[in-house]
Amino acid sequence: MVGLSIGEKHFIQGGIAQDLRSDGRKRLTTRPIYVETGVISQANGSARVRMGATDVIASVKAELGRPNALQPDKGKVVVNVDCSPTAAPMFEGRGGEELSAELSVALQRCLLGGKSGSGAGIDLSSLVVVEGKICWDLYIDGLVVSSDGNLLDALGAAIKAALSNTGIPKVNVAAGASGDEQPEVDVSDEEFLQFDTSRVPVIVTLTKVGRHYIVDATSEEESQMCLAVSISINRQGHICGLAKRGGAGLDPSIILDMISVAKTVSEQLINTLDSHIAAAEAGEEES
Amino acid sequence: MAGKGGATPSTYSPSPTTQKTKSLSFGNDDVLRPDDREWHQCRPAFFQIGVVAAAAGSAYADFGSTKVIVSVFGPRESKKAMMYSDIGRLNCNVSYTTFATPVRGQGSDHKEFSSMLHKALEGAIILETFPKTTVDVFALVLESGGSDLPVVISCASLALADAGIMMYDLVTSVSVSFLGKNLVLDPTLEEESYQDGSLILTWMPSRNKVTQLTITGEWSTPKINEGMKICMDACSKFSQIMKSCLKGLDSALEEEDSNVD
Numbered sequence: 055m056v057g058l059s060i061g062e063k064h065f066i067q068g069g070i071a072q073d074l075r076s077d078g079r080k081r082l083t084t085r086p087i088y089v090e091t092g093v094i095s096q097a098n099g100s101a102r103v104r105m106g107a108t109d110v111i112a113s114v115k116a117e118l119g120r121p122n123a124l125q126p127d128k129g130k131v132v133v134n135v136d137c138s139p140t141a142a143p144m145f146e147g148r149g150g151e152e153l154s155a156e157l158s159v160a161l162q163r164c165l166l167g168g169k170s171g172s173g174a175g176i177d178l179s180s181l182v183v184v185e186g187k188i189c190w191d192l193y194i195d196g197l198v199v200s201s202d203g204n205l206l207d208a209l210g211a212a213i214k215a216a217l218s219n220t221g222i223p224k225v226n227v228a229a230g231a232s233g234d235e236q237p238e239v240d241v242s243d244e245e246f247l248q249f250d251t252s253r254v255p256v257i258v259t260l261t262k263v264g265r266h267y268i269v270d271a272t273s274e275e276e277s278q279m280c281l282a283v284s285i286s287i288n289r290q291g292h293i294c295g296l297a298k299r300g301g302a303g304l305d306p307s308i309i310l311d312m313i314s315v316a317k318t319v320s321e322q323l324i325n326t327l328d329s330h331i332a333a334a335e336a337g338e339e340e341s
Numbered sequence: 342m343a344g345k346g347g348a349t350p351s352t353y354s355p356s357p358t359t360q361k362t363k364s365l366s367f368g369n370d371d372v373l374r375p376d377d378r379e380w381h382q383c384r385p386a387f388f389q390i391g392v393v394a395a396a397a398g399s400a401y402a403d404f405g406s407t408k409v410i411v412s413v414f415g416p417r418e419s420k421k422a423m424m425y426s427d428i429g430r431l432n433c434n435v436s437y438t439t440f441a442t443p444v445r446g447q448g449s450d451h452k453e454f455s456s457m458l459h460k461a462l463e464g465a466i467i468l469e470t471f472p473k474t475t476v477d478v479f480a481l482v483l484e485s486g487g488s489d490l491p492v493v494i495s496c497a498s499l500a501l502a503d504a505g506i507m508m509y510d511l512v513t514s515v516s517v518s519f520l521g522k523n524l525v526l527d528p529t530l531e532e533e534s535y536q537d538g539s540l541i542l543t544w545m546p547s548r549n550k551v552t553q554l555t556i557t558g559e560w561s562t563p564k565i566n567e568g569m570k571i572c573m574d575a576c577s578k579f580s581q582i583m584k585s586c587l588k589g590l591d592s593a594l595e596e597e598d599s600n601v602d
Binding site for chain 1: 452453456460463464465509537538544545548549550551552553554555556557558559560561562565566569573
């Protein structure tokens with residue numbers, strides 16, 4: 055918890071009302087974002103994203119597994135977020151569990167779309183190697199290294215960067231296996247397939263403080279919020295998920311207003327993120 | 342429910358292949374839904390309060406084959422380990438019976454429902470009226486027939502009202518599913534398994550405030566607008582039924598036809 059005096063609270067609230075926040079930003083300006091890819095050599099893909107003092111790492115690991123019997127033509131994706139006690143003492147023990155679960159569910163929802171798989175950021179059918187028998191299980195792990203607000207947006211950006219950094223090994227299936235037998239496979243360690251991340255959405259969280267809402271809130275600003283709406287939007291400008299936090303009620307017309315603001319913000323965010331990811335990838339190849 | 346098979350006593354096991362053929366009809370405009378409802382029509386809703394004698398307040402709701410029971414206990418003294426708080430605490434738990442789902446014990450997939458119920462209710466309850474104490478809301482899904490969470494939320498607000506917990510307004514909740522091109526109000530379990538997206542709206546009708554909104558799948562803004570309108574329309578009708586249930590005007594079955602044009 056952030057301990058703020060009454061004076062500081064008024065300062066934050068008053069600043070937001072006057073469109074000048076305590077770090078000099080306007081209400082709809084995000085903090086500069088830093089992207090680093092390939093930070094974890096053990097993983098198939100990884101990225102570190104920093105927004106101000108918020109620092110998160112996402113890693114993608116691919117393992118061969120069996121598809122679910124109910125969905126033989128689809129691979130599996132598991133999203134898990136861990137809040138390290140190094141980020142904040144309150145994450146120690148079971149303290150971070152609730153936040154971790156909330157973030158995992160929100161990310162899973164915006165990456166995997168509806169039950170039929172439409173609107174999914176990750177195309178699950180592209181993960182199948184042999185239908186009904188072998189598929190890739192994608193384990194996406196997020197780690198909060200340092201927390202200064204806006205964790206969901208940062209994690210969303212980190213996962214997007216990690217997925218574009220991911221190379222899935224090419225699999226050669228030995229011919230001849232028939233019937234119920236599990237076919238033999240040969241996993242190549244030289245050839246990798248790039249992952250299509252053009253449909254992976256970004257997440258924009260609008261935090262309502264007083265009568266106005268802001269993007270990319272710091273934890274001090276988040277402590278003053280009455281509610282926050284996280285909207286994930288893909289490049290086509292379609293909404294891929296929406297979740298609300300905070301107890302206060304919201305007028306239906308304001309929600310639509312927030313969605314249109316989030317759309318404009320997301321366009322900028324996608325462009326900056328893409329150029330940063332491209333720059334990070336290029337830098338990694340050079341070194 | 343169990344005796345419906347009649348003459349064929351063979352055991353039934355749900356297999357994915359038998360259900361798949363039905364899904365083809367969803368894309369078609371003039372085909373009705375499996376239970377002969379219109380696209381924007383709710384299932385018959387039934388509410389009853391005071392069903393659990395030991396609880397401070399309780400409510401039972403069934404929407405078609407979705408049946409839930411919610412008990413409210415308290416306000417009781419908060420546990421010693423909790424820090425002092427000058428507003429009340431709300432503790433929510435949603436659980437499934439092992440026989441609620443087609444495959445036994447599948448209800449544990451819905452771990453996030455407890456926190457979603459908490460978020461939906463906390464905005465409506467006047468927590469200042471019971472400082473230092475905790476109110477427990479326990480929901481049990483007896484039978485899962487689709488739209489479980491919205492039914493649990495509506496039923497929980499009724500149980501809270503029955504317990505005499507001060508609220509700004511009754512909380513009503515309805516979901517719509519995106520199936521092909523159509524928006525389907527109050528989807529059944531079968532419709533939910535084929536949905537391309539879903540929208541759950543939790544709304545306080547008298548105050549016109551949204552306490553919770555969850556969207557999954559890919560949506561365009563006009564569709565969200567349309568979905569929210571359909572939900573709000575259905576919610577306001579449900580709140581009428583819930584209010585009359587609280588006043589004890591009719592405990593008989595309420596047929597709800599909410600056609601939205």
